[in-house]
Amino acid sequence: MIFFRISSSVTSLLRALRQILLSSKLRLLILIIGLNQIFIAFIVKELYPIHLPLQKLFFFDLIELNVYIPEIGIYLVNIFNLILIWLISKQLFSSNKSLIPVALFAFSPWSSYLIVTQSMNIYLLCLILMSALGFLLIKSRKRLLGVILFALGVILSFYSSFLSFVFLPIILGLILFKFNYIKEIKTSFILILIFCMPLIFYFFRNLIGVKNIYERQITFFSDSSLIAVVNNFQGNTKKAGFGLLSKAIENKYLYISEYSLLKILKNLTPTTYFTSQEKLVGFSFSPPILLGFLIPFLYGITIIIFSPTLRKYLSLSAVLIIPSFLSKSLVDMENLIFLEPIIILIISFGLINLKSNKRYKGFLYLTFVLILIQLIVIIFDINQREYLRFVRFYGANLVIGRP
Amino acid sequence: MNKKIVIILAVLTLFGGFLRFYNNYKNPISLNIDEVSYGYSAYSILKTAHDENGEFLPLFFRSTGDYKNPFLIYSLVPAIALFGLNEFSVRFTTALFGTLSIPIFFFLLKSLTKDRRVILIGSILFTISPWHIYYSRFASEALIGLFSLMLGMIFFIKISKEKKIYAFLSAVFLALSMYIYHSERLFVFLFLIIFFILNFRKIKRLETILFILTLSIVLVPLIFYSIFGTANARAGMVFLSQDIEYTRYVILDHLQRRGESLLLLLFWIKRYLNYFQPDFLFFNGLNMTRSGTLGVGVFYLFEFLWLLLGIAEIIRKQLVNRIFIILWILIGIIPASLTNNDQSTNRTLLILPPIIFIVSLGAVKFLEIVKNVKNSSFKYGIVVLYSVFIVVVLLRAFLIFAIHFPSQRGEAFMEGTKETVLYANNNKDYYNEIVYDPYRGIEAPYIVNIPYMYILFYSKYDPLTYQRDDKKYGQERFSFNKYTIRRINWREDRSKKGVLFIGSPWSLPLNDLQPDEILKKIYLSNGDLALLIVSPK
Numbered sequence: 001m002i003f004f005r006i007s008s009s010v011t012s013l014l015r016a017l018r019q020i021l022l023s024s025k026l027r028l029l030i031l032i033i034g035l036n037q038i039f040i041a042f043i044v045k046e047l048y049p050i051h052l053p054l055q056k057l058f059f060f061d062l063i064e065l066n067v068y069i070p071e072i073g074i075y076l077v078n079i080f081n082l083i084l085i086w087l088i089s090k091q092l093f094s095s096n097k098s099l100i101p102v103a104l105f106a107f108s109p110w111s112s113y114l115i116v117t118q119s120m121n122i123y124l125l126c127l128i129l130m131s132a133l134g135f136l137l138i139k140s141r142k143r144l145l146g147v148i149l150f151a152l153g154v155i156l157s158f159y160s161s162f163l164s165f166v167f168l169p170i171i172l173g174l175i176l177f178k179f180n181y182i183k184e185i186k187t188s189f190i191l192i193l194i195f196c197m198p199l200i201f202y203f204f205r206n207l208i209g210v211k212n213i214y215e216r217q218i219t220f221f222s223d224s225s226l227i228a229v230v231n232n233f234q235g236n237t238k239k240a241g242f243g244l245l246s247k248a249i250e251n252k253y254l255y256i257s258e259y260s261l262l263k264i265l266k267n268l269t270p271t272t273y274f275t276s277q278e279k280l281v282g283f284s285f286s287p288p289i290l291l292g293f294l295i296p297f298l299y300g301i302t303i304i305i306f307s308p309t310l311r312k313y314l315s316l317s318a319v320l321i322i323p324s325f326l327s328k329s330l331v332d333m334e335n336l337i338f339l340e341p342i343i344i345l346i347i348s349f350g351l352i353n354l355k356s357n358k359r360y361k362g363f364l365y366l367t368f369v370l371i372l373i374q375l376i377v378i379i380f381d382i383n384q385r386e387y388l389r390f391v392r393f394y395g396a397n398l399v400i401g402r403p
Numbered sequence: 404m405n406k407k408i409v410i411i412l413a414v415l416t417l418f419g420g421f422l423r424f425y426n427n428y429k430n431p432i433s434l435n436i437d438e439v440s441y442g443y444s445a446y447s448i449l450k451t452a453h454d455e456n457g458e459f460l461p462l463f464f465r466s467t468g469d470y471k472n473p474f475l476i477y478s479l480v481p482a483i484a485l486f487g488l489n490e491f492s493v494r495f496t497t498a499l500f501g502t503l504s505i506p507i508f509f510f511l512l513k514s515l516t517k518d519r520r521v522i523l524i525g526s527i528l529f530t531i532s533p534w535h536i537y538y539s540r541f542a543s544e545a546l547i548g549l550f551s552l553m554l555g556m557i558f559f560i561k562i563s564k565e566k567k568i569y570a571f572l573s574a575v576f577l578a579l580s581m582y583i584y585h586s587e588r589l590f591v592f593l594f595l596i597i598f599f600i601l602n603f604r605k606i607k608r609l610e611t612i613l614f615i616l617t618l619s620i621v622l623v624p625l626i627f628y629s630i631f632g633t634a635n636a637r638a639g640m641v642f643l644s645q646d647i648e649y650t651r652y653v654i655l656d657h658l659q660r661r662g663e664s665l666l667l668l669l670f671w672i673k674r675y676l677n678y679f680q681p682d683f684l685f686f687n688g689l690n691m692t693r694s695g696t697l698g699v700g701v702f703y704l705f706e707f708l709w710l711l712l713g714i715a716e717i718i719r720k721q722l723v724n725r726i727f728i729i730l731w732i733l734i735g736i737i738p739a740s741l742t743n744n745d746q747s748t749n750r751t752l753l754i755l756p757p758i759i760f761i762v763s764l765g766a767v768k769f770l771e772i773v774k775n776v777k778n779s780s781f782k783y784g785i786v787v788l789y790s791v792f793i794v795v796v797l798l799r800a801f802l803i804f805a806i807h808f809p810s811q812r813g814e815a816f817m818e819g820t821k822e823t824v825l826y827a828n829n830n831k832d833y834y835n836e837i838v839y840d841p842y843r844g845i846e847a848p849y850i851v852n853i854p855y856m857y858i859l860f861y862s863k864y865d866p867l868t869y870q871r872d873d874k875k876y877g878q879e880r881f882s883f884n885k886y887t888i889r890r891i892n893w894r895e896d897r898s899k900k901g902v903l904f905i906g907s908p909w910s911l912p913l914n915d916l917q918p919d920e921i922l923k924k925i926y927l928s929n930g931d932l933a934l935l936i937v938s939p940k
Contacts (some may be wrong), residue, residue, distance in 0.1 A: 384661075
């Protein structure tokens with residue numbers, strides 16, 4: 001009996017594998033994943049050796065247990081990310097266009113460099129993608145699977161990173177109240193509350209630990225230079241006899257508000273994603289996303305902005321810049337990685353619409369020419385110069401970690 | 404033109420003139436290197452009809468080796484004749500052109516649109532534009548170039564009305580702008596080519612032939628000097644491939660020559676797109692405060708929303724001059740992006756008019772949106788809040804212009820050099836030699852002064868004497884009369900009696916000086932010690 005059950009399970013598995021290999025889309029997906037792994041291996045080989053500190057989940061940090069994510073974990077999570085993006089794309093685009101976002105994500109230096117440097121955010125990105133897929137499935141026929149994925153993604157995010165406490169509740173709040181999905185995610189919400197109880201318990205049990213983790217991860221408010229600048233301005237203005245005006249116009253609230261606005265705008269500016277304006281991992285000349293994709297991105301975002309429905313979902317995704325906003329630097333490319341799937345989806349949307357619009361076919365050809373040139377240049381540049389840039393930036397220790 | 408508009412224009416021009424002229428001789432706090440060079444070259448032309456290097460009425464001025472364009476220098480001659488050789492006369496011409504740009508911009512808007520609200524709001528925004536005010540307050544070729552460019556563009560738009568005089572005038576002013584400033588040279592050339600290609604079927608033949616002919620004739624000397632002379636020397640000095648970030652970080656000091664041109668192309672695109680950064684546009688583009696702090700962008704923060712609405716209007720509406728405006732902006736950034744500066748506000752000044760046009764479109768759209776709000780308390784709330792926002796931004800800009808800019812950016816304008824030159828001039832008879840170290844800087848001695856120009860300017864050195872003076876050139880060394888410009892090595896120089904030394908604390912370390920050796924300390928407005936005047940005892 002047992003033997004019969006085992007053999008029938010193995011037969012089903014083999015049948016599923018056969019289906020995967022026969023399906024051309026799945027073959028293409030496997031090919032893209034394979035090429036992505038080669039690209040990442042290429043970067044690892046060029047930057048070898050890198051000595052990296054291993055990452056610990058937030059919950060284990062909280063309970064002071066030394067449990068680390070193994071190095072191989074990030075590479076497996078990356079493969080899972082590609083599959084999740086494919087599944088999400090299948091919900092948003094037609095089946096034959098669902099591999100475009102996967103290909104874009106697979107060959108973007110942004111995620112690849114963060115994988116090579118073992119960034120915790122790749123793991124967190126996986127959980128957010130899982131939640132996003134779950135959310136999309138809730139609206140479709142696979143409601144139960146959607147509820148489980150959504151709840152699982154959110155719960156694991158809370159357990160994994162302190163940053164999740166900062167922006168996930170805002171997303172959940174927006175989904176519930178602005179988009180009015182209370183009925184749909186009620187069950188997920190209850191599951192999240194139940195399974196997060198241990199976390200909440202340890203949270204309040206170890207407030208000092210939470211404070212240390214907070215100070216390590218959220219550095220914006222600890223930036224004393226902002227107050228020093230305001231004091232300097234006020235001092236000079238008072239000396240010139242405009243003391244009252246200085247108090248009204250040059251106070252810390254207005255200055256910090258202005259600085260916050262600058263941070264938000266810098267994180268949403270396209271040049272941040274398509275040029276090496278903000279160097280990846282502090283030293284790379286490779287852009288986060290290839291420059292040629294700027295054209296479909298601009299086209300896609302123009303269509304989205306003029307569509308009231310799509311605009312609503314785009315505004316929800318702006319919340320994903322919060323982790324980068326809360327860091328000390330103006331733009332933190334590692335924390336901004338959560339926005340990458342949105343940008344990829346906008347680019348895909350733009351590419352699909354560019355292809356169908358005969359008037360702008362020239363722009364489509366220009367896009368592919370630019371992408372091809374830049375990809376070749378980047379590969380040769382990584383091969384010839386990236387390691388020296390890495391050494392110049394990090395020095396003899398060759399350690400990448402949080403400062 | 405009706406009476407009301409004339410009065411509004413007159414008021415705006417007067418107000419704009421006040422913003423550009425008021426205290427411009429002391430804010431910016433000092434004349435920068437270019438200003439003293441322009442001023443002294445003009446003074447030399449006034450006195451001797453030769454530049455300081457002895458060349459008779461040159462078309463391009465060798466000056467400090469950067470081959471300056473002629474227009475600004477020749478335009479300073481009457482100002483110096485009237486007011487003497489001082490800060491006010493050097494800055495007078497630019498301030499005047501800056502003031503006169505206001506009515507010119509008004510007419511430019513009139514030729515682009517019939518919407519009176521856009522014209523009025525645009526003219527107001529131009530009058531108070533921080534970008535334009537900043538460059539109006541010190542000698543600037545970029546600002547005068549913009550003046551001529553705007554005139555050229557007004558007549559260029561009118562060519563379609565088939566009046567040959569417009570084609571002639573447009574060509575003259577566009578060509579003139581190319582003599583005035585380097586950015587216009589590349590911009591006008593690219594703009595005309597691309598514009599004619601895109602509008603090939605719509606162009607008027609006769610007017611176009613007259614335009615091209617006039618342009619070619621007026622540009623003959625410039626073309627000649629560009630090919631056989633030194634007109635393009637400056638371009639070679641500042642080209643992108645010499646950028647420090649490019650050489651040290653991108654190509655790693657020419658580690659591998661292969662593929663460098665493609666990397667340069669990608670680096671150039673990055674630099675080009677840098678001009679669309681929010682910090683440049685709205686937060687600290689003018690660099691009027693200390694690095695890393697918020698100051699004033701090239702536009703005010705309250706113009707941000709209007710710019711977005713204006714871009715939406717440009718995309719949605721089929722405006723007549725849409726392509727003209729978009730081309731002006733996109734091509735206007737190219738000259739600046741090809742130079743070795745991250746974000747250059749003077750080289751991109753020529754894109755100010757079309758952007759203000761777009762902002763004005765957005766402002767009008769904003770007013771329409773607010774007008775259509777049904778809830779009256781919400782409507783008044785928006786109006787009040789936005790008005791308060793505008794007032795706060797303008798007041799902050801005033802404080803930066805009036806107080807923080809002079810004290811925080813004095814070093815960029817060589818603050819302190821005048822005092823040292825005046826001291827040296829008043830006491831030169833007591834010394835055999837006056838040695839001036841050209842390197843200065845508070846954080847590090849990376850700023851290269853050109854002290855001899857300040858000496859010539861502030862001592863009102865007779866140009867004929869200077870032209871005939873025996874000048875000695877050596878490795879990082881230059882001398883004339885009693886003055887020697889070289890690095891000071893205090894360990895060797897401290898034994899030289901009867902010599903006056905002027906330099907920064909980097910070359911004259913305070914710890915190494917006896918108190919009676921220090922004759923004067925020159926401080927910046929922010930209290931930092933900038934320069935020392937010493938003489939060995």
